[in-house]
Amino acid sequence: MESFVIKTPSSSANIGPGFDVIGLALTIYLELHVTIDRSKGSSEHPLNCRVTYEGEGEADISLDPQSNLLTRVALYVLRCHDQRAFPVETHVHIKNPIPLGRGLGSSGAAVVAGVMLGKEVGRLHHLDNDRLFDYCLMIERHPDNVGAALFGGFVGTYLKPLTAADVARTEIPLSEVLPAPAGGVDTGKKPPEPPMGIGHHIKFPWAKEIKAVAIIPDFVVPTHEARAVLPEKYTRPDVTFNLQRIALLPVALGQSPPDPELIHLAMQDRIHQPYRQTLIPGLTEVVESMSPKTQAGFLGVCLSGAGPTILALATDHFEEIANKIIDTLRRCNEKKDLRCEWKVLVPAEGTHVIR
Numbered sequence: 331m332e333s334f335v336i337k338t339p340s341s342s343a344n345i346g347p348g349f350d351v352i353g354l355a356l357t358i359y360l361e362l363h364v365t366i367d368r369s370k371g372s373s374e375h376p377l378n379c380r381v382t383y384e385g386e387g388e389a390d391i392s393l394d395p396q397s398n399l400l401t402r403v404a405l406y407v408l409r410c411h412d413q414r415a416f417p418v419e420t421h422v423h424i425k426n427p428i429p430l431g432r433g434l435g436s437s438g439a440a441v442v443a444g445v446m447l448g449k450e451v452g453r454l455h456h457l458d459n460d461r462l463f464d465y466c467l468m469i470e471r472h473p474d475n476v477g478a479a480l481f482g483g484f485v486g487t488y489l490k491p492l493t494a495a496d497v498a499r500t501e502i503p504l505s506e507v508l509p510a511p512a513g514g515v516d517t518g519k520k521p522p523e524p525p526m527g528i529g530h531h532i533k534f535p536w537a538k539e540i541k542a543v544a545i546i547p548d549f550v551v552p553t554h555e556a557r558a559v560l561p562e563k564y565t566r567p568d569v570t571f572n573l574q575r576i577a578l579l580p581v582a583l584g585q586s587p588p589d590p591e592l593i594h595l596a597m598q599d600r601i602h603q604p605y606r607q608t609l610i611p612g613l614t615e616v617v618e619s620m621s622p623k624t625q626a627g628f629l630g631v632c633l634s635g636a637g638p639t640i641l642a643l644a645t646d647h648f649e650e651i652a653n654k655i656i657d658t659l660r661r662c663n664e665k666k667d668l669r670c671e672w673k674v675l676v677p678a679e680g681t682h683v684i685r
């Protein structure tokens with residue numbers, strides 16, 4: 331019997347001005363506990379895989395390996411390597427403490443863990459993390475969450491310009507990359523393989539004094555809806571505003587001791603947060619009311635990913651900061667008893683396999 335655990339961190343994307351570029355891996359981990367009994371002759375489970383699940387969204391996540399996002403992603407990697415199913419007999423137990431659709435990269439973590447699952451069960455040892463990143467980008471098309479979840483820490487991610495033929499390959503509809511149900515009618519057709527070297531990342535330093543306070547409201551904002559409210563075009567002053575801040579952000583967050591005024595300025599944004607205010611009542615009020623001048627320990631604040639989680643960076647006074655943000659969210663929300671959880675997190679290790 332073979333067994334191993336895949337651990338993948340949650341993540342916060344954007345950190346203010348870095349829309350679709352910057353990601354921060356955080357210390358809430360998705361875990362896959364995998365066992366494979368290759369001695370069994372056959373399996374009663376579809377695709378030779380039994381899926382069990384505990385944690386966030388337990389009632390909603392499909393346990394059918396043909397429909398579950400994680401196993402479909404693993405199967406995509408396997409099928410690109412002429413393996414049509416999981417090895418007999420695979421059991422994947424998913425432990426997921428990352429809240430779904432809240433801006434903490436649950437889908438990015440699922441995609442990264444799924445790609446790693448495909449590599450491990452398929453014994454595809456030649457696939458290094460840079461190549462796995464290409465596979466992730468065929469599924470989640472913005473690199474910030476998957477980059478942070480795969481490589482860990484505080485990262486800048488970017489895509490290389492692709493040839494026309496490669497663009498055509500990455501623009502293949504997701505339904506062809508990840509046919510659902512994955513085991514439907516198996517035509518034996520190989521799915522489109524990712525072009526080589528689509529995605530890249532660079533690691534930024536992170537000052538040890540800085541902690542991330544995640545304030546997690548009890549409602550879902552699906553990423554596709556939060557992307558649909560963004561405009562197609564921006565004005566030159568808004569683009570310049572963000573460029574000026576993104577040039578500061580990685581330096582400001584790497585400096586020890588941190589400079590609160592510089593961080594506060596570097597976390598401002600005009601590309602996504604103002605438009606998402608409609609989906610997250612109170613976001614603008616939180617961003618405009620919090621300042622290092624009036625709140626001890628506070629450095630800066632932003633929307634985490636596509637929201638609704640709010641991410642405050644701070645050196646101390648975490649509870650006071652979280653409570654102020656929760657009060658503002660409640661004041662601006664129709665639901666005055668809006669429930670919010672909060673957690674103090676730090677940069678996390680990237681995806682790894684424990685044997």
Ligand SMILES: Nc1ncnc2c1ncn2[C@@H]1O[C@H](COP(=O)(O)OP(=O)(O)OP(=O)(O)O)[C@@H](O)[C@H]1O
Pocket residue numbers: 341343360391398399400424426429430431432433434435436437438440475551552553554634635636637
């Ligand atoms: N462990 C998992 N297993 C299966 N499906 C998952 C898992 N985690 C996330 N998903 C799918 O991803 C969806 C959430 O993705 P979405 O991109 O909307 O939000 P998010 O990734 O949590 O937030 P953000 O992208 O803003 O950080 C869930 O509704 C579910 O369909």
Ligand SMILES: N[C@@H](CCO)C(=O)O
Pocket residue numbers: 343344349350351472474475553556557602635636
């Ligand atoms: N950069 C992405 C992250 C969410 O997945 C967005 O803000 O839409």
